Amino acid sequence: MTETISTGAAHGLSREGIAARLARDLRDGYVVNLGVGIPLLVPRFIPDGTEVILHAENGVLGLGPPAPPERADPDLTDAGKQPATLISGAAIVDSAMSFAIVRGGHLDVTVLGALQVSAHGDLANWYVPGKNPAVGGAMDLVAGAREVWVVMEHVDRAGRPKIVEECTFPLTGRRVVTRVYTDLAVFHVAGGQLRLKECAPGVRPEAVRERTAASYAEDFSA
């Protein structure tokens, strides 16, 4: 593992700020699956007039906001097993059809947290060796969604880069990530290579470079 980076501070976006930045890129009509963590912050930042349909692995297409405790229904939860609601026009399907939606390319975007992303878009987000292994729908989501957008802190709690040349944690999928949104920057993966597309307000490209352990090109063209 890389040593803790101690070169100058970089004050990037908050978790809410990362979610808000990603939400600006969602298009009207998108069907989207959200993982746990920062991805669950995304819905509150979806712009007015942009209709996004949320999919949950347990068989919900058209997930609404979390249910308040007094309206919790044991027969209606999200993929995190929390009480949920439906939007008007929602559909309920069984788990096989839910994953036909996932694998069949019918999701426009899956938004996932990550332990590591590699220079070529490999993703590791399901298992830290020595801890308790569980995968849920992560491997299906990255295999099937048209776009795989990772949202995460740019470095881990010890300050180590999470964008690395090769993942050291077990992979969720190879060459599956299409975008990475962090507190410091937005990367796209094109032609199997990471490209730095923008830096967060007040963050210099050099600060991103110092905190990234993968090779990438700078490409600030729109």
Place this chain on the structure above:
Amino acid sequence: MIDKFRADVMSVLEAVSSGASLAVGGFGSSGRPDTLLDALCDLDRRDLHLIVNNVGSDFTGVGRMLAEGRIRRLTASFPVLPEFYDEYFAGKVEFELVPQGTLAERLRVGGSGIPAFYTPSGAGTMLADGTFALRYGADGAAAAHMPRRETHDFGGREHVLEYGIVADFGLVKAYQGDRRGNLRFRLSARNFNPLAGMSGRRVFAEIEHLLEVGELRPDDIHLPEVFVDHILLASDTSPKQPMITR
């Protein structure tokens, strides 16, 4: 007249022997057939192979079976309960970890006459390359691994071969069922239930509301009676409320 309704859960479940494989519906506690799981505990069935998405977050349902040491092998995507992992790392229960969509499809095809299928899910990962520990030994080292998946290239992309699951028994929870065994589920409690019903050679369904034949409209039947052998009443029939928000 066909009547699959059985009032006495215990006498019907006598047919399930220790050592059996069970495909179980539910996502966490939502839609999980706890009446049937509790009955199997009360009947002291052991050495079971459970195929179920989660153990859950407490010691009810599948969690009770685990706590009572009744599970030999778990096939699941997201166990959750920390005590499950204690048992796994201690070598007391085998763990076949499967991507959630692969688990659903394995149950579906198992009941559909399709022995195996290729999927991109898990290709290039340790769930396909033979390195994931199925069972730990007493010394804390892996004693057996999940088998390496066969792979095939389709359109320049690697896919893995996954096998359908035909379980000895299916355990299902439904909202409504008629005496012939037709089932209707409610909201996201449907989840794995129709698939557990398809996978099991012999299927027990616990239902919240018993209907007479003809009361379920043909268009509203989610799992038809051909997949269901016995209907029993669920002990939990708490009232539900509609949840459409906008």
